[in-house]
Amino acid sequence: MFVGFDYGSANCAIGIMQGDTVQLLALSEQSAYLPSTLYAMDRELIAEAVYRGLPTEFKADYANKRAAQISRARMVRHELDLDANTQAVFVGEQAVSAYLDMPEEGFYVRSPKSFLGATGLRPEQVALFEDIVTLMMMHIKVRAESILVEKGLAKPGAEATITHAVIGRPVNFQGIGGEESNRQAETILTLAAKRAGFIGVDFLFEPLAAGMDYEATLTDNKTVLVVDVGGGTTDCSVVKMGPAHKYKADRSEDFLGHSGQRIGGNDLDIALAMNAFMPHFGLGSLMINGKPMPSKAFWNAVAVNDISAQREFNTLSSRKLIDELIKEAEQPQLLKRLLKVQQQQLSYQLVRQAERAKIALSDTDNTDVNLDFIEAALHADVSRELFENAIEPSLTKVEALMHQALTQAAKTLAATNVAVNCSATEDLSAEAECKPDVIYVTGGTARSPAIYAKISGIYPDIPVVVGDHFGSVTAGLTRWAQKLFAKH
Numbered sequence: 001m002f003v004g005f006d007y008g009s010a011n012c013a014i015g016i017m018q019g020d021t022v023q024l025l026a027l028s029e030q031s032a033y034l035p036s037t038l039y040a041m042d043r044e045l046i047a048e049a050v051y052r053g054l055p056t057e058f059k060a061d062y063a064n065k066r067a068a069q070i071s072r073a074r075m076v077r078h079e080l081d082l083d084a085n086t087q088a089v090f091v092g093e094q095a096v097s098a099y100l101d102m103p104e105e106g107f108y109v110r111s112p113k114s115f116l117g118a119t120g121l122r123p124e125q126v127a128l129f130e131d132i133v134t135l136m137m138m139h140i141k142v143r144a145e146s147i148l149v150e151k152g153l154a155k156p157g158a159e160a161t162i163t164h165a166v167i168g169r170p171v172n173f174q175g176i177g178g179e180e181s182n183r184q185a186e187t188i189l190t191l192a193a194k195r196a197g198f199i200g201v202d203f204l205f206e207p208l209a210a211g212m213d214y215e216a217t218l219t220d221n222k223t224v225l226v227v228d229v230g231g232g233t234t235d236c237s238v239v240k241m242g243p244a245h246k247y248k249a250d251r252s253e254d255f256l257g258h259s260g261q262r263i264g265g266n267d268l269d270i271a272l273a274m275n276a277f278m279p280h281f282g283l284g285s286l287m288i289n290g291k292p293m294p295s296k297a298f299w300n301a302v303a304v305n306d307i308s309a310q311r312e313f314n315t316l317s318s319r320k321l322i323d324e325l326i327k328e329a330e331q332p333q334l335l336k337r338l339l340k341v342q343q344q345q346l347s348y349q350l351v352r353q354a355e356r357a358k359i360a361l362s363d364t365d366n367t368d369v370n371l372d373f374i375e376a377a378l379h380a381d382v383s384r385e386l387f388e389n390a391i392e393p394s395l396t397k398v399e400a401l402m403h404q405a406l407t408q409a410a411k412t413l414a415a416t417n418v419a420v421n422c423s424a425t426e427d428l429s430a431e432a433e434c435k436p437d438v439i440y441v442t443g444g445t446a447r448s449p450a451i452y453a454k455i456s457g458i459y460p461d462i463p464v465v466v467g468d469h470f471g472s473v474t475a476g477l478t479r480w481a482q483k484l485f486a487k488h
Contacts, residue, residue, distance in 0.1 A: 012027065208476070223434065226442070234264055238406060239254055239255055269352075
């Protein structure tokens with residue numbers, strides 16, 4: 001069976017074709033979307049969990065490569081008084097619940113996709129992310145196959161086995177690193193998918209996948225700027241769409257321009273946490289010598305998608321630094337809150353509260369955020385204006401990506417002597433932009449009125465169509481999987 005697999009920064013989803021219709025499978029109890037999170041009682045237990053779920057043909061090689069981790073896992077189980085069958089690694093909502101119950105005791109990862117392709121990763125870090133992604137994919141594949149049987153969409157056995165997947169990927173996994181980062185990330189995803197039991201794997205740019213779902217509704221040919229603002233990345237693609245294009249097996253000539261950067265919902269949450277919460281922890285306060293409080297420790301506390309920042313914040317030296325800042329602060333009680341975040345590993349909970357505030361501000365001008373897990377009665381009043389100011393640097397980057405994709409499209413059209421739908425048919429300078437017929441906006445982060453207002457205001461004379469914020473990428477991946485793998 002063929003599926004579209006959106007291994008997203010915020011959520012994961014899988015789709016199958018039912019006739020001409022895409023159906024998303026309910027990976028969570030009440031939703032088609034599984035939070036992209038993993039929690040382990042100890043990091044060493046992750047390799048053990050992967051080994052247990054591996055197809056037989058991968059076990060020997062994997063056991064050889066992870067012999068040390070698997071051996072240490074046995075010792076960890078003994079130390080934690082866990083028997084061999086006790087679940088110690090959790091994915092999705094179970095991971096979130098386990099983390100909230102035991103934030104300082106285990107190993108928690110939110111949005112592992114955001115780390116893929118990061119520069120400077122040591123071999124053991126790459127191996128860890130291979131295992132995290134593998135375990136998540138194993139969980140999702142098993143869950144999806146059980147749903148197929150439960151819902152009567154497939155019979156038990158080979159018919160219910162998912163064999164091939166088209167996996168979505170951003171145009172660029174990281175803002176730096178270029179194609180080397182992209183290759184590293186795609187290699188990790190491919191290896192993880194094979195270890196999870198997928199026989200055939202292919203990739204498709206996420207904005208193109210989102211655009212394909214929209215294309216299924218078109219009755220006329222159009223040049224479309226797809227803007228996909230996801231949890232971890234923002235991607236833009238300029239694509240020729242419509243009846244003359246959607247049945248092609250090779251769409252390379254229809255893809256006129258791409259741009260992408262690691263800027264998404266996670267970054268907005270972090271920016272909001274920094275601006276709305278960290279002043280309650282001492283950011284912006286003064287030291288007794290009258291100098292402003294250094295900001296780096298506060299940034300490291302909330303930068304949950306930055307490996308180096310989190311690694312630094314969790315060190316003993318960081319704890320000692322905060323202790324020193326407490327002694328030198330005019331308001332030491334504020335810095336003691338930051339120390340608690342460091343000691344009890346509460347960074348993810350802070351950013352999670354910022355995410356909730358962001359969502360709430362889609363429907364209201366102000367929201368009150370409860371921070372009593374830090375200190376009794378502590379709360380932060382967050383306004384839409386504060387949110388918009390906090391995310392303005394990110395929105396500027398989104399605008400730049402839109403311009404970049406349209407400029408690249410203009411160059412593509414100029415190279416082929418095609419000037420249709422181009423804003424400057426005679427000006428072929430580097431600044432010329434292709435003028436699309438429509439802007440198609442998708443991605444969970446694009447639900448925010450502030451994001452939509454920014455995108456729609458850049459080209460006010462071009463109509464904006466809002467797609468399924470969460471499901472359009474999965475739907476497009478599913479349609480492409482059917483087209484790509486149907487010959488198997």
